[in-house]
Amino acid sequence: MPPKKQVEEKKPLLGRPGNNLKSGIVGLANVGKSTFFQAITRCPLGNPANYPFATIEPEEARVIVPSERLDKLYELYKPPKKVPAYITIYDIAGLTKGAAAGEGLGNAFLSNIRAVDAIYQVVRCFDDADIIHIEGDVDPTRDLDIISNELRLKDIEFAKSHLEGIHKITKRGGQSLEVKQKKEEAAFVEKIIELLESGQRVYNQNWTAKEIEIINTMFLLTAKPTIYLINLSERDYVRKKNKHLLKIKEWVDKYSPGDVIIPLSVSYEERLSQMETDEERAEEEKRVGAPSVLPKIITTMRKKLDLISFFTAGEKDEVREWTIRDGTKAPQAAGVIHTDLMKTFILANVMKYDDLIELGDENAVKAAGKLLQKGKDYTVEDGDIIYFRAGAGKN
Helix, strand or coil: CCCCCCCCCCCCCCCCCCCCCEEEEECECCCCHHHHHHHHHCCCCCCCCCCCCCCCCCEEEEEECCCHHHHHHHHHHCCCEEECCEEEEEECCCECCCHHHCCCCHHHHHHHHHCCCEEEEEEECCCCCCCCCCCCCCCHHHHHHHHHHHHHHHHHHHHHHHHHHHHHHHCCCCCCHHHHHHHHHHHHHHHHHHHHHCCCCCCCCCCCHHHHHHHHCCCCHHHCCEEEEEECCHHHHHHCCCCCHHHHHHHHHHHCCCCEEEEECHHHHHHHHCCCCHHHHHHHHHHHCCCCCHHHHHHHHHHHCCEEEEEEECCCCEEEEEEEECCCEHHHHHHHHCHHHHHCEEEEEEEEHHHHHHHCCHHHHHHCCCCEEECCCCECCCCEEEEEEECCCCC
16 A cells, blocks of 8 residues: 655644734834834824834734735625725834833833734834934944844843743652653753843744744744834835845844845835825836835735635625635634634535636536535635535524
């Protein structure tokens, strides 16, 4: 008999489980965080101002995920409604040197960032005499060092506190399984502390499944995926040049390897966001010769959080894009729509997006033998169009 196919088990993810994840906008004071928040959300939340700590409490908004697939399904089905997916974004108060020790709004800042699942870190790379820099001048790698150091220092504090809790158990002595496990955990937490003290982030390392489970109980700030948003002047953004970019890339490669750098001009994005129609924005992008980078910023964060989409569609009701974590089984995906669908799940009728678009309608997909019936063990794939069947009349 041929050998059984080995299925690679998916490693647990760093961070909270679930689909309703949040991203926080982080950076020093006066780097463009609140203006970026207004541009990406197209709403008047936030309070941009030319002085430190203009944002005291984190502002929250949901941002629509741009989706060509949803648009094409809407054109195909022509239902009354089109419902997009969203991501939730927080504008968090500006950080300052000494935050880990409680300086400025340090404790509030670190508490707010601990509550989000991923970070947009805004780094200032533009000169403007009218907008003060809290450190006196524009130096992006220094700013990166400040934020990195504050997050690491707080994580070292968290880790040492966690270690103290473990030692209370190991000091009991004995040979019980709990004591043995806690001794192993203590050794690992000491390894985390050494890593942090060496200047590295927890997120950017290779961890085993068992190690990830321990990290996830510690809620570390440096265990969160980060996208570095490099805030340029409009001129530099359009010409794709800035004297700081190479040094920033070198810094990220050294201290945050594998994380994404996205240059943008917050002032340009703000101007585009204030235009009333998509046509006006497209015309301005064409005139300037540079597209908005906000769609990329949104979709890149979804990938960082390991989020994918499935769709439900019908002519009489709506087409809707749903968000799940990659690796989600069919019953749990059904539960995103309604918990009863998960509890009474029977099967999922699945079409692949590419098959539907290529063949033109559901009947053609079915005639081609490409309408798939999947059970509880099916792992939903990005772009699946699904009709769930459940008991007790729940469909």
